[in-house]
Amino acid sequence: MPSKRTARIGALTVATICSTVSAVVLTSPAEAESIRIHDIQGTTRTSPLVGQQVTGVEGIVTGVRTYGSRGFWIQDTRADADPATSEGVFVFTSSRPTVAVGDAVTVSGTVGEFVPGGTSSGNQSVTQITRPTITVVSSGNAVPAATVIDTKSVPKKYAPAGDPAAAGSVNGLTLAPAEYALDHYESLEGMNVQVSDTRVVGATDPFTELWVTVKPRENDNRRGGTVYDSYSSQNTGRLQIQSLGAVADFPKANVGDTLKGTTAGPLDYNQFGGYTLVANQLGTLKQGGLERETTVKQARGELAVATYNVENLDPSDASFADHAAAITHHLRSPDIVALEEIQDNNGATNDGTVAADRTVTKLVDAIKAAGGPAYEWRSIDPVNLADGGEPGGNIRQVFLFNPERVSFTDRAGGDATTAVGVTQEDGEARLTVSPGRVDPANAAWTNSRKPLAGEFSFQGKTVFVIANHFASKGGDQALHSEFQPPKRSSETQRHLQATVVNTFVKQILAKDKKAAVIALGDINDFEFSETTELLEDGGALWSAVKSLPKYERYSYVFQGNTQVLDQILVSRSVRRADGFEYDSVHTNSEFNDQISDHDPQVLRFEP
Structure with missing residues (x-):
């Protein structure tokens, strides 16, 4: 049985909150006035600016997390033309953030790569800005439109083969978001995303999270689940859902239920599920009526x-x-x-x-x-x-x-x-x-x-x-x-x-x-x-x-x-x-x- 989680705050452990990863620093300094979020994110899983100081990074606040790994997400309204570069990034504040969704901000700080669970976990890293200085330029701005994640957008292949020269790591590979599901999700890391009318494939757990699929026909079964029947059937449509709202408002869902309507928020990554939609808008729970099974009574001679x-x-x-x-x-x-x-x-x-x-x-x-x-x-x-x-x-x-x-x-x-x-x-x-x-x-x-x-x-x-x-x-x-x-x-x-x-x-x-x-x-x-x-x-x-x-x-x-x-x-x-x-x-x-x-x-x- 997979190990159970302890000492957890929100979606992350205290140890995870404190964990960061250092990487190679570029030899030439970045020009602060030209740096945008897609420059920080780059075309691979790790930022080309890791370890560098950046200033004046512009974005609209799309989500604020006041628990666990405290901070907020910002997204650039001036996207580039490269589908491999994300336009969103997490700003790690450590203390409770003072910004609000819809604030236009500029952020200065250090670019880092944070590995939930620590480097020994083998988990991917999250690109973030740490030790930030934040300036609120204006408030009440429209949040950038959420990118739709659905059957058509998520590729059938799960992940590329890792680089043998890097012990099988995919970190250095250029993202191919149209070919691999994990690359597609990574290309949206930190961005405002949405799913609609998604079926629950993992019931709500004690940590206030559940799982849905954006591919309702992918290895589905009669009770609403998504079957894992081989090492090559990872099920690309699975996505974890958490919430930025009150715990009491999170739905108590069973497999086969549906989150009707739109569920939207920043796309995060954590050690307990990988890519996670951290919702500031949750769909309405529609129960599927799943009942506990009862087996047949054995006959006298059985x-x-x-x-x-x-x-x-x-x-x-x-x-x-x-x-x-x-x-x-x-x-x-x-x-x-x-x-x-x-x-x-x-x-x-x-x-x-x-x-x-x-x-x-x-x-x-x-x-x-x-x-x-x-x-x-x-x-x-x-x-x-x-x-x-x-x-x-x-x-x-x-x-x-x-x-x-x-x-x-x-x-x-x-x-x-x-x-x-x-x-x-x-x-x-x-x-x-x-x-x-x-x-x-x-x-x-x-x-x-x-x-x-x-x-x-x-x-x-x-x-x-x-x-x-x-x-x-x-x-x-x-x-x-x-x-x-x-x-x-x-x-x-x-x-x-x-x-x-x-x-x-x-x-x-x-x-x-x-x-x-x-x-x-x-x-x-x-x-x-x-x-x-x-x-x-x-x-x-x-x-x-x-x-x-x-x-x-x-x-x-x-x-x-x-x-x-x-x-x-x-x-x-x-x-x-x-x-x-x-x-x-x-x-x-x-x-x-x-x-x-x-x-x-x-x-x-x-x-």
């Missing part, structure tokens, strides 16, 4: 197995009743539920506590109160601070199972550091410990959750279930990165983890090639990724989400892209079983009032 990331659940949370309702009603009380992100009994308090019995018991009791089964559970407490996640939280996977339908085969000896093995008895595979952890000492699991393996019996037939929570995507370069294609550094660890799980599954199948094996959980990677390929290696497993149409393959929405992170992978005997049916149950990811950022997944089959 086994229902689910995975559900409950997002750092601990006893202090207020979401237990909601999670219980989701499991009982929307998932229809699966026989086995693999939970991810169950925290210890005092949550993020870092005092050495690792037990999570209070957390799980509270959830089990809530499910029973909601009309669900009296689930029993199995898990293994991790070594303190060894499994990553929120510091002090000690997240782990937990099996819930309905004892009226399924029995758990307990074999003593499993603990945080003991590896589960596989033996054979009467021609069938057996786990040496149950529950047990898969190769917990392997370096693949450093600061990451170790897989939890359990042996279950359903109507006299053995089913092996392996609950996983692979390493997060934290540290990966964003799709909108300065580096193209962006580097996915986090997948190195997931590849190692996938290999370990695949090896363990093969050990089971070596003892019984017809064994029913299910490896499931928050894989933190896509169904088309190399991580999934390594899990499937040799035909040991197959990702069941691929049984769905492409438009239905998603469990998570990130920056307006609906995508797969949660998966259920199955051995051949499960895939070929009667009644095989997979469902990604969309209860969270598309909604502004989500109780988790993941959608649960359910598999039904007859063992």
